[in-house]
Amino acid sequence: MCLGIPGQVVEIVDPDEHLARVDVSGVRRIISIKLLAEQDVVPGDWVLVHVGFGMAKIDEREAQLTLDQVQKMGQDYLDEIDMFKSTDVGDGISA
Amino acid sequence: MKFVDEFRDPAAARALVKSITEIAGDTEWKFMEVCGGHTHTIYRHGIEHLLPENIELVHGPGCPVCVIPMGRIDDAMWLADQPDVVFTTFGDMMRVPGSRGSLLDAKARGADVRFVYSPLDSLKIAVENPDKHVVFFAVGFETTVPSTAVTLLRARTLGVKNFSVFSNHVTIVPPIKAILESPDLRLSGFLGPGHVSTVVGIRPYRFVPEVYGKPVVVAGFEPLDILASVHMLLQQYADGRCEVENQYARVVRPEGNTAALKLMAETFQLRPHFEWRGLGFISQSALKVHDDYADFDAEVRFSMPGVRVADPKACQCGEVLKGAIKPWECKVFGTACTPETPIGTCMVSPEGACAAYYNFGRLHRETALMVGQGAPVG
Numbered sequence: 001m002c003l004g005i006p007g008q009v010v011e012i013v014d015p016d017e018h019l020a021r022v023d024v025s026g027v028r029r030i031i032s033i034k035l036l037a038e039q040d041v042v043p044g045d046w047v048l049v050h051v052g053f054g055m056a057k058i059d060e061r062e063a064q065l066t067l068d069q070v071q072k073m074g075q076d077y078l079d080e081i082d083m084f085k086s087t088d089v090g091d092g093i094s095a
Numbered sequence: 096m097k098f099v100d101e102f103r104d105p106a107a108a109r110a111l112v113k114s115i116t117e118i119a120g121d122t123e124w125k126f127m128e129v130c131g132g133h134t135h136t137i138y139r140h141g142i143e144h145l146l147p148e149n150i151e152l153v154h155g156p157g158c159p160v161c162v163i164p165m166g167r168i169d170d171a172m173w174l175a176d177q178p179d180v181v182f183t184t185f186g187d188m189m190r191v192p193g194s195r196g197s198l199l200d201a202k203a204r205g206a207d208v209r210f211v212y213s214p215l216d217s218l219k220i221a222v223e224n225p226d227k228h229v230v231f232f233a234v235g236f237e238t239t240v241p242s243t244a245v246t247l248l249r250a251r252t253l254g255v256k257n258f259s260v261f262s263n264h265v266t267i268v269p270p271i272k273a274i275l276e277s278p279d280l281r282l283s284g285f286l287g288p289g290h291v292s293t294v295v296g297i298r299p300y301r302f303v304p305e306v307y308g309k310p311v312v313v314a315g316f317e318p319l320d321i322l323a324s325v326h327m328l329l330q331q332y333a334d335g336r337c338e339v340e341n342q343y344a345r346v347v348r349p350e351g352n353t354a355a356l357k358l359m360a361e362t363f364q365l366r367p368h369f370e371w372r373g374l375g376f377i378s379q380s381a382l383k384v385h386d387d388y389a390d391f392d393a394e395v396r397f398s399m400p401g402v403r404v405a406d407p408k409a410c411q412c413g414e415v416l417k418g419a420i421k422p423w424e425c426k427v428f429g430t431a432c433t434p435e436t437p438i439g440t441c442m443v444s445p446e447g448a449c450a451a452y453y454n455f456g457r458l459h460r461e462t463a464l465m466v467g468q469g470a471p472v473g
Contacts, residue, residue, distance in 0.1 A: 004290055031213075032215065032242075032245060034245050034354075034358075035241050035242075035245065035352060035354055035355045035358070036352075036354070037354050038353065038354045048290075048293070048346065050238060050239070050242070050290070051185070051212065051213045051214065051239060051242045052212055052213025052214070052215050052216065052242065053213070053241065053242045053245065055238070055241075055290065055293055055294075055352070056293045056346050056347075056348075056352070058345070058346055059345070062345050062346065065103065065317065066316075066317075068103065069103075069316065069317050072139075073135075073139070076445050079186070083186060083210075083212040084212060086211075086212050086216070087211075087212040087213050087215075087216055088216065088219065089213060089215040089216060089218075089219055
């Protein structure tokens with residue numbers, strides 16, 4: 001549950017609501033970046049994604065290393081991606 | 096050194112193990128990894144077999160699913176059974192057994208239990224189903240609390256009336272203190288939790304060296320991170336230092352995430368005490384929804400039974416969570432209690448020590464015994 005998966009910010013969907021579209025291993029979903037409001041997240045940045053929220057900004061190298069690592073988790077990783085696919089908070093619910 | 100081949104950088108791993116073995120000398124070392132994510136990495140990569148025999152890694156209480164006492168699961172199931180309630184939860188919690196089965200069983204009986212990836216998904220279900228009341232089963236340490244905090248703020252902003260949170264959020268420092276106070280565990284130091292620390296920073300651990308004289312190294316989740324952190328702990332002893340260090344500095348800022356901490360303080364407050372599986376009642380160790388947000392507090396909106404339920408007698412999760420026994424030393428491990436039919440929480444979550452050992456650790460241990468590899472051979 002405490003798994004954090006790196007995602008790359010593709011687009012800031014709604015700056016006021018702190019919504020960003022991120023790409024996690026080819027799957028694109030909208031997450032909240034409100035917890036990173038002080039850190040000026042822009043497209044191209046990598047963030048650690050946990051339960052639909054950007055938790056920390058990370059550099060690209062760290063992102064790649066972490067991604068390699070979590071992919072080695074096999075089924076746990078696939079489950080996490082499945083859960084990520086299921087999220088759908090892109091229509092003004094998110095904050 | 097069989098297991099090291101799976102590492103991202105086997106040469107670096109070999110060098111670290113060599114240096115660890117040298118510094119460790121003949122002393123018996125016992126380091127506790129607080130976080131379940133670390134336990135997972137350790138078993139997954141057979142790290143305990145890479146380290147010399149005189150270094151023991153003790154698994155700690157940092158698996159949020161594992162520490163929820165049975166009575167709270169019963170309360171969750173009671174909520175799920177209420178008319179017109181949609182009960183939402185992270186997938187990890189679905190199979191955790193209460194005294195009358197799990198949430199999965201409740202769902203099979205017809206309760207509207209849904210798993211969600213994010214608390215925001217839960218809020219969305221509430222907005223889309225105004226004739227239902229949607230409860231979110233909030234679990235997790237400080238890693239997860241900020242996400243629930245933002246969801247509460249958003250619920251208020253949107254004026255949602257049919258949404259509440261059943262908070263079982265817990266905090267990391269009190270159980271560390273409880274473990275330090277327990278007389279039967281003589282630990283040499285701690286691997287501090289990585290993702291919790293992205294939120295709380297590294298300062299909250301200062302009492303560990305200052306009051307208890309044990310070093311802490313906040314560690315990342317790669318196998319190399321674990322080895323590097325063990326090395327840093329030993330190096331502190333070799334240098335005569337005792338402090339909090341941050342091995343995971345590429346992600347964890349010393350001050351943590353101040354924006355997240357502020358949102359948490361707005362929406363949650365400390366409970367006077369909370370029961371932990373295996374550790375008993377610990378004061379100021381858990382968070383309830385803030386009084387200012389009482390409309391969104393499931394414990395205020397519903398009169399839950401709130402009955403305390405003792406763990407099943409056969410289950411030794413408590414001993415495992417305190418690091419007093421290893422998973423395979425539990426009487427029901429792998430026989431009556433497996434990931435398919437868990438008796439205790441430690442067998443349910445992938446971060447639980449028993450599940451991690453069942454899925455990965457056994458193979459490593461068997462291989463290690465087979466090749467006579469109690470200690471690394473180079």
